[in-house]
Amino acid sequence: MKITDINGCQIEVIDLREAILIAKRFSKYRHEDKSFSEFDKRQNAYWTDMYEKLTAIKEQSTSH
Secondary structure, three states: OEEEOOOOOEEEOOOHHHHHHHHHHHOOOOOOOHHHHHHHHHHHHHHHHHHHHHHHHHHHHHHO
């Protein structure tokens, strides 16, 4: 299956369960160095969006 990320790029997802775990894990990453705070905000927005899209697909597939 393919999903569109926050940047408009198509991402192929082969293992939905694993993709959800990765997105959840990556959305929690932060640098200890505060000079990366803007980068961390963008990365958090990306992975949070990805996680929400992936979990929505999972919920949709299990409800049918």
